[in-house]
Amino acid sequence: xxxxxxxxxQSTGKLYKGHTNDLNRRMKxxxxxxxxxxxxxxxxPGPWELVYSEKYPSRAKAMKREKYLKSGTGREWLKKKLExxxxxxxxxAD
Numbered sequence: 008x009x010x011x012x013x014x015x016x017q018s019t020g021k022l023y024k025g026h027t028n029d030l031n032r033r034m035k036x037x038x039x040x041x042x043x044x045x046x047x048x049x050x051x052p053g054p055w056e057l058v059y060s061e062k063y064p065s066r067a068k069a070m071k072r073e074k075y076l077k078s079g080t081g082r083e084w085l086k087k088k089l090e091x092x093x094x095x096x097x098x099x100a101d
Contacts, residue, residue, distance in 0.1 A: 009069035011076065013059040013085065016051045022085075023048055023055070024076045026069040030060060058089060 010030045014023050014037060027033040037048050037055045048055060063069040075081040 009063045009066050011061045011063065011069045011072040012057060013076065013089075014048075014055040015058045016048075017054050017056055018052050021051055022058070024073050024085075026066070026073045028066070030057070059085070059092070 009026055009028050010033075011024070011026045012030060012033070014025075014034070015021070016023075023037075025033070034055070034057060038053055061069075061072060063072065076085055
């Protein structure tokens with residue numbers, strides 16, 4: 008199984024879209040210091056949080072979805088989806 012995922016920098020608010028076969032490992036890599044496997048996210052101090060993910064049966068399908076999310080139409084779809092998800096989140100405790 009593969010994942011298409013979207014993470015958000017807590018320091019800058021920037022979004023990053025990617026795909027992986029191990030979401031937990033990949034999140035750890037994004038938040039580790041250094042730039043081994045983080046060609047884009049190492050430029051942002053983070054930390055990075057997972058804001059959206061989808062599961063796919065093949066790498067090809069996950070890559071296709073990642074490519075869509077990086078397109079203009081995909082960015083608009085994602086913006087609406089993240090707004091919907093934030094409205095569904097319970098309010099923060101005081």
